[in-house]
Every structure is written in C-alpha cells, then in structure tokens.
Amino acid sequence: MEEIYCFAGNPLDRVSQRRQDAAWVASLLENPATRVLPLHGLKPVVRHWSAASLDWQGVGPWRQLIDSGNTLILLGIRGGHAFFALDAGSTEIASDNGSVLMDARAAAPMIDGGEAAILAEARSLIDWHDRHRFCARCGAPSVVASGGWVRHCPECKAHHFPRVDPVVIMLAVRGERCLLGRGHRRPGARFSCLAGFMEPGETPEEAVRREVLEESGIQVGRVRYLASQPWPFPSSLMMGFLGEALTEEITIDPEELAEVRWFDRDEVRAMVERSRSDDPVPGLATLPPPLAIGHQIARRWAFGIDSV
Amino acid sequence: MEEIYCFAGNPLDRVSQRRQDAAWVASLLENPATRVLPLHGLKPVVRHWSAASLDWQGVGPWRQLIDSGNTLILLGIRGGHAFFALDAGSTEIASDNGSVLMDARAAAPMIDGGEAAILAEARSLIDWHDRHRFCARCGAPSVVASGGWVRHCPECKAHHFPRVDPVVIMLAVRGERCLLGRGHRRPGARFSCLAGFMEPGETPEEAVRREVLEESGIQVGRVRYLASQPWPFPSSLMMGFLGEALTEEITIDPEELAEVRWFDRDEVRAMVERSRSDDPVPGLATLPPPLAIGHQIARRWAFGIDSV
Numbered sequence: 186m187e188e189i190y191c192f193a194g195n196p197l198d199r200v201s202q203r204r205q206d207a208a209w210v211a212s213l214l215e216n217p218a219t220r221v222l223p224l225h226g227l228k229p230v231v232r233h234w235s236a237a238s239l240d241w242q243g244v245g246p247w248r249q250l251i252d253s254g255n256t257l258i259l260l261g262i263r264g265g266h267a268f269f270a271l272d273a274g275s276t277e278i279a280s281d282n283g284s285v286l287m288d289a290r291a292a293a294p295m296i297d298g299g300e301a302a303i304l305a306e307a308r309s310l311i312d313w314h315d316r317h318r319f320c321a322r323c324g325a326p327s328v329v330a331s332g333g334w335v336r337h338c339p340e341c342k343a344h345h346f347p348r349v350d351p352v353v354i355m356l357a358v359r360g361e362r363c364l365l366g367r368g369h370r371r372p373g374a375r376f377s378c379l380a381g382f383m384e385p386g387e388t389p390e391e392a393v394r395r396e397v398l399e400e401s402g403i404q405v406g407r408v409r410y411l412a413s414q415p416w417p418f419p420s421s422l423m424m425g426f427l428g429e430a431l432t433e434e435i436t437i438d439p440e441e442l443a444e445v446r447w448f449d450r451d452e453v454r455a456m457v458e459r460s461r462s463d464d465p466v467p468g469l470a471t472l473p474p475p476l477a478i479g480h481q482i483a484r485r486w487a488f489g490i491d492s493v
Numbered sequence: 494m495e496e497i498y499c500f501a502g503n504p505l506d507r508v509s510q511r512r513q514d515a516a517w518v519a520s521l522l523e524n525p526a527t528r529v530l531p532l533h534g535l536k537p538v539v540r541h542w543s544a545a546s547l548d549w550q551g552v553g554p555w556r557q558l559i560d561s562g563n564t565l566i567l568l569g570i571r572g573g574h575a576f577f578a579l580d581a582g583s584t585e586i587a588s589d590n591g592s593v594l595m596d597a598r599a600a601a602p603m604i605d606g607g608e609a610a611i612l613a614e615a616r617s618l619i620d621w622h623d624r625h626r627f628c629a630r631c632g633a634p635s636v637v638a639s640g641g642w643v644r645h646c647p648e649c650k651a652h653h654f655p656r657v658d659p660v661v662i663m664l665a666v667r668g669e670r671c672l673l674g675r676g677h678r679r680p681g682a683r684f685s686c687l688a689g690f691m692e693p694g695e696t697p698e699e700a701v702r703r704e705v706l707e708e709s710g711i712q713v714g715r716v717r718y719l720a721s722q723p724w725p726f727p728s729s730l731m732m733g734f735l736g737e738a739l740t741e742e743i744t745i746d747p748e749e750l751a752e753v754r755w756f757d758r759d760e761v762r763a764m765v766e767r768s769r770s771d772d773p774v775p776g777l778a779t780l781p782p783p784l785a786i787g788h789q790i791a792r793r794w795a796f797g798i799d800s801v
Contacts, residue, residue, distance in 0.1 A: 186715060193696045201692070202707055202746055306694030313693070316651075317629040324627035324634065334692075343624075349691050351659050351730060383657050384509070384642075385621070385728045386614030388501045388721040399510055407494060410718045413696040420693045422659060438510055 190414040191293050191476035195302035197261025197268060204259050204332035213259070213267040214244050214251070220266055221247050222303070223273035224311050229304055230278070231287045237295040239304060240284055247271055256314040259332030260306055270307035270333075272315065289417060294476050305417040310334075312419040313347045321345065352421045353392045354380035356482050357405055358493050359430035363453065363486055364401060365472075366437075366445040374470045376448070376456065378479040380423070393426050401445045402436030405429060409493050411485075414478040425478045427486065427493040453487035498722040499601050499784035503610035505569025505576060512567050512640035521567070521575040522552050522559065528574055529555050530611070531581035532619050537612055538586070539595045545603040547612060548592055555579055564622040567640030568614055578615035578641075580623065597725060602784050613725040618642075620727045621655045629653065660729045661700045662688035664790050665713055666801050667738035671761065671794055672709060673780075674745075674753040682778045684756070684764065686787040688731070701734050709753045710744030713737060717801050719793075722786040733786045735794065735801040761795035 203209060213219050220241040222229060230240035244251070251257055256272040280286055289308050293301040310333060320327045320338035327336040327345060336345040356378050357364040365376035381396035383389065390408040397405045405428040414423040437445050448456070452470065459465050460472040460480060473480045485491040511517060521527050528549040530537060538548035552559070559565055564580040588594055597616050601609040618641060628635045628646035635644040635653060644653040664686050665672040673684035689704035691697065698716040705713045713736040722731040745753050756764070760778065767773050768780040768788060781788045793799040 187696070187698050189696075192694065193699065195694055195699065199692065199703065201703075202749065302694060306692075309693035319627060319629050319632035321625040321627050321629040321653075324632045326632065345629075346658075346690070347693050348656060349659055349693055350654075351657055382654070383730065384507065384614075385617035385655050385657055386500065386503055386610060386723045386725065388495070388497075388723065389730075389732075390495050390721070391501065391503065395507065395509075413698070415694045415696065417694065422691065422697075424697075441510065 188412045188481065189298070190412065190478050190481055191298070192302055192305035192415045192417060193413070194298050195261075195306060196299040197263050197303060197306075199261045200259070201334070204334060205330070210259055210332045214269075216267065217243065218266045219244055219269065221269045221271050222260075222307055223247060223271045224307060225273045225278055225286055226275035227308055227312055228286050228288055229292055229307075230284050231292045231296065233283050233285065236297075237292075239292075239296060239300050241268070247273070250274075256311055256329060257333055258307060258310045259334075260303055268303065270311055272311045290476075294474070302415070305415045308417040309415075309420040310347055312417075316419075317345060348420050350421050351383040351389070352380055352416070352423050353383060353389050353396060353426060354378050354423050354479055354482065355393045355397065355408070355426040355428050356486055357397050357401070357403055357428045357430040358486060359433060359447070362447040362449050363483065364397070364403060364430060364435075364445060365448055365453075365483065366400060366442045369443045374468060375460075375473065376470055377473050377477075378425075378482055379445070380479070389424050389426070393428050397428060397430075400438065400441055402432075402434065404431040406431045407493060411482060411491055412478065423478050425482045427482070427491060429493045450487045450489075453483050457484045457487060496720045496789065497606070498720065498786050498789055499606070500610055500613035500723045500725060501721070502606050503569075503614060504607040505571050505611060505614075507569045508567070509642070512642055513638070515638075518567055518640045522577075524575065525551065526574045527552055527577065529577045529579050530568075530615055531555060531579045532615060533581045533586055533594055534583035535616055535620055536594050536596055537600055537615075538592050539600050539604065541591050541593065544605075545600075547600075547604060547608050549576075555581070558582075564619055564637060565641055566615060566618045567642075568611055576611065578619055580619045598784075602782070610723070613723045616725040617723075617728040618655055620725075624727075625653060656728050658729050659691040659697070660688055660724070660731050661691060661697050661704060661734060662686050662731050662787055662790065663701045663705065663716070663734040663736050664794055665705050665709070665711055665736045665738040666794060667741060667755070670755040670757050671791065672705070672711060672738060672743075672753060673756055673761075673791065674708060674750045677751045682776060683768075683781065684778055685781050685785075686790055687753070688787070697732050697734065701736050705736060705738075708746065708749055710740075710742065712739040714739045715801060719790060719799055720786065731786050733790045735790070735799060737801045758795045758797075761791050765792045765795060
C-alpha cells in the first residue's frame with residue numbers, strides 16, 4: 186500500500202450516493218448515536234484525557250445552531266454512527282481543564298491519524314462554504330444541499346461543488362544532490378521542496394517541470410509520482426514527485442523565493458533530525474515538520490528509500 | 494518520459510510570473526507577432542489547408558471585442574510570439590471553404606498535439622470566466638486580472654483562481670480480467686474505466702478505492718498511478734490508475750451506472766480495435782476513442798504494457 190501521511194487515511198464511508206436524500210440526512214440528526222464536530226473559526230476542540238482526541242458531541246447542544254442554518258456537513262458514517270461537522274461560528278470559546286481550542290495544524294499530530302483525516306475533510310468543507318455563499322454565475326445567495334456537499338443557486342439553478350486544488354510538490358534531484366528552497370515569509374533557515382498550484386490544461390508532470398523552472402531556473406526531465414496528501418489550508422491536494430534535474434545552475438526569481446540551493450544527502454539527513462526537534466538551533470538549515478509531505482519526500486530520498 | 498495523451502504537451506511558456514504585469518500584457522497586444530485564438534461559444538475555428546490547424550489571427554480584427562471587455566487570456570509565449578484566447582461570444586459564424594467551427598473534442602484529434610493542448614488551456618479558462626462572473630464570497634461582479642488568470646472582487650477584495658478539478662479514472666484488475674462500466678447516457682455498448690471526482694480530504698488512491706466500491710461493490714487494494722490527462726470539459730484533471738481488485742462479486746448502483754462487468758484481455762483488445770473504427774458494429778462492446786485516457790489505460794493493460 187502507498188504511504189499514508191497526515192490528513193490521509195479517512196476511515197469514514199462518505200455515503201456520497203445517499204447524502205442527496207435530505208430526509209435521510211435529517212433522520213440521522215434524530216439518532217442518538219450521531220456525533221457532531223463543531224468548528225469554531227475553523228478550529229476544533231481537542232480533549233486531553235488519556236489520549237488527545239477530537240471533542241465529538243451529541244446533536245442536542247447544537248440543535249439551535251443547526252436549526253438556525255449554520256453550515257452542517259455530513260462527513261460520513263462508520264459503525265452505526267453518523268458524523269457531522271458544524272460551523273459553530275468564530276466565537277472564541279473558553280478552554281477548560283482537558284479541552285483546548287486548537288488550530289487544525291497543531292491538533293493533527295496529537296490526535297489519531299483517522300481523526301486528523303476527518304478533521305481535514307471537515308475544515309476544507311466548512312471553509313469552502315464560508316467563502317462561497319454566493320453563486321459565482323449570477324451573484325445570488327446560494328443554499329447548502331446534499332448534506333453539505335453542494336451549493337445550489339435558487340435563481341439560476343447552478344450547482345457548485347467543493348474545490349479540490351491540486352498542488353505539485355517535488356524534489357528535483359541531480360546525482361547525490363537535491364534542490365530545496367526557502368521562502369520570504371518564514372524567517373530563519375527552513376528549506377522545503379519546491380511546490381506550486383496546477384493550472385488548467387497541464388498534467389502534474391508538466392506542472393512539476395514548469396514550477397521548478399520558474400522558481401529555480403533548473404530544467405527537469407523524468408518525473409516520478411510518489412504519494413499524495415490532503416492539505417486542508419484551505420483545500421489543497423499535495424501531489425508529491427521526484428524529478429530528474431538536467432541542469433545545475435540556479436537562477437531564482439527573488440520575488441518568489443529568498444533562496445534556492447543544492448543539498449547533499451548528509452545535509453538533508455541532518456535537517457530531518459533538526460526538524461523533529463522542539464528546540465532547533467537558530468541559523469542551521471531545517472525542513473518542515475514530519476506531518477508535511479515535503480518533509481517525507483526529502484527524508485525518503487536522503488535515506489535512499491525513493492529514487493527518481 | 495511519461496505518456497503524453499491528447500490535451501497534454503502544451504509547448505507554451507505560461508509566463509505565470511510576468512502576467513500580473515498589466516502594462517506588459519497590454520504591450521503584447523501592440524506587437525504584430527501576437528496571435529489571437531477566438532472561441533465562439535467555446536468552439537475554435539479549424540483551418541483545413543494542407544493540414545488541419547487552429548485558426549490563429551492577428552489582434553487587429555478583434556481589437557473592438559477586446560476593448561469592449563470580452564474575456565481575454567494570455568495563454569503564453571513561444572518563439573517571440575504571444576498567444577491569447579478571446580471569448581468571441583456565442584454568435585454562430587459561417588464556415589467557409591477550408592475553415593470550420595468545431596467542438597474542441599472533434600477538433601483535438603485532427604490538429605497538432607501541441608495545438609490541442611493550447612486549445613484545452615484556452616477552453617478551460619474562457620469557460621471558467623463565463624461561469625464565475627460574480628464573487629462567490631460577497632456576490633458582487635468581479636473583474637478579470639493577471640492576463641486572465643485571476644478574477645478580483647473590487648468590493649470584498651477577494652481573489653479567485655481558475656478551478657482544476659481532479660478526477661480519478663481507474664482500471665480495477667483481478668488476474669486476467671478487468672472491470673469496465675457502461676453509463677445510462679450513452680446508448681449501445683460503450684464501456685469505459687470507472688471514474689469520479691475527488692473530494693476534499695482524500696488522496697487519489699483513496700478516491701480510487703471509494704469510487705470503485707461505490708460504483709461496483711468491488712474492493713480495491715494496491716493502487717498504481719499511470720499518467721494524467723487534462724480534460725477541458727470544463728476543467729478536469731484526469732489522473733489514471735490501475736487498481737488491484739480484491740473481490741469479484743459486482744453490485745451496481747443502478748442510478749449511477751447501467752452495467753459493470755469483468756472483461757478478459759482478448760475482449761478488451763477487440764474493443765480497442767472497434768473503438769478505432771469509424772463504422773462500429775451495433776451491439777458489440779467498444780471503448781471510448783483513443784484520445785481519452787480511459788481508452789489508453791484499458792489498451793495498455795490488455796496488451797500487457799502496464800500491470801498493477
């Protein structure tokens with residue numbers, strides 16, 4: 186089986202054939218086994234009891250918000266339970282002993298992998314509705330349909346579906362060295378794989394070559410797909426690749442990146458170690474944290490697990 | 494290098510770093526080397542001279558439509574020429590001797606592969622603008638920016654980017670047999686790979702397993718990525734996979750598909766031949782035409798080129 190990275194491995198049956206049945210979806214809300222994940226400003230509450238987990242609730246306390254039309258998503262079913270996400274608004278809620286409101290990125294490494302994947306699904310959907318309340322075709326307010334998986338326009342009858350934005354993320358490799366870049370936004374020395382959004386009318390392999398050329402001036406030949414990761418900030422699909430670099434001389438666009446350079450395997454191995462540390466040494470090159478596929482692509486190449 | 498299917502292999506430099514420079518984009522329109530591809534109701538004109546090709550034009554005849562605000566896309570540059578697509582509206586134009594208004598799907602197999610890829614880029618972008626004239630966040634009319642690659646909302650300041658909708662298309666294989674399905678819309682016996690749109694919070698491999706299970710009741714284990722194809726109807730990215738079927742008994746959702754069944758290699762090879770014929774025998778099973786990645790996935794498995 187393929188590598189499963191953070192935010193993948195969702196255990197729910199998405200019931201995508203049944204969720205357009207509004208009466209059935211409504212009946213699930215009457216079932217005492219049904220669980221609701223409220224997101225507050227897109228953040229979940231994480232319970233810290235014996236192990237950290239998402240703070241799933243019964244429907245009861247949330248009935249008023251549901252009835253008043255807050256966005257509700259049928260995430261899926263499993264083991265006789267239906268699971269919903271609810272947009273509980275951006276009201277700050279008090280953390281109590283054992284329950285903490287957390288950003289999804291901070292929560293994900295603490296909770297079970299399946300729960301992190303459900304959280305990714307919930308966060309992407311709630312955020313998409315929040316930013317798509319109007320019909321892009323005619324400008325009228327649109328309404329939620331199909332258990333939260335469609336927005337329907339009552340005026341022009343258009344249907345709108347949640348976005349999944351494919352991103353290519355790649356390590357260009359030449360012999361024993363690989364190409365990593367550093368952006369402007371993050372101070373310090375955190376390097377990562379190059380990456381960029383795909384555009385209409387290209388394949389992922391073409392997007393890999395285009396992005397590496399744009400960001401570093403390096404030409405890439407063969408491209409090999411490795412694995413993918415959902416990235417719910419807000420709704421990306423990170424598709425990971427290795428690419429065979431055909432040239433060596435780097436030319437960066439200084440508006441796009443602060444630095445791009447070649448690293449050998451030993452350097453990347455040291456960066457892998459540093460990026461796992463809670464107390465990184467300032468100034469020494471590091472990688473994104475292990476939850477990011479960019480970390481895993483670089484690690485697997487550096488340790489000889491994947492090759493182009 | 495990977496397989497290049499129809500609508501892939503775009504030869505243009507998309508100049509995605511430069512196209513936000515409105516003055517530079519405007520200056521390209523003053524250059525006599527610049528070429529415009531008008532789409533009429535999303536259809537290009539194809540010239541049939543010695544070889545079929547897209548009917549690229551100078552800027553001059555289109556200046557009035559451009560100045561009146563019809564959607565204009567900077568497709569890219571190559572060899573000192575800039576290439577634009579223009580939404581010329583849905584006015585039917587008369588075909589003359591040697592110039593025919595054609596659907597993009599009909600045009601693609603006749604013209605050069607690079608031109609078909611440029612046509613895919615043009616069609617997806619023009620169609621996206623046509624269906625996204627209003628800001629989904631606030632409902633106000635939005636305006637074209639960055640050479641046609643962004644819509645900007647003057648009211649709420651949101652930026653909207655063209656959609657690329659990832660689709661998984663897969664052949665589930667068990668030993669010497671593979672799984673193909675037939676939809677309701679198309680009469681006759683055209684079978685194809687199963688396929689479906691990806692959803693937020695899943696990987697392509699997970700989407701392959703979900704779609705095959707939903708559409709056929711078959712469980713899939715290992716999944717192997719093959720190649721991708723842009724599919725500009727309107728803006729899909731078809732990602733092709735082989736999957737290892739773990740079960741044999743088919744249960745279809747009769748609302749989704751009319752028939753799903755197992756085919757052996759000899760049957761699929763015969764279907765490949767029939768799908769290349771201009772005069773198919775009614776009632777005999779066939780495949781989509783060779784331009785579709787679904788045809789190629791089935792063909793390559795049937796002839797032993799790819800295995801799961």
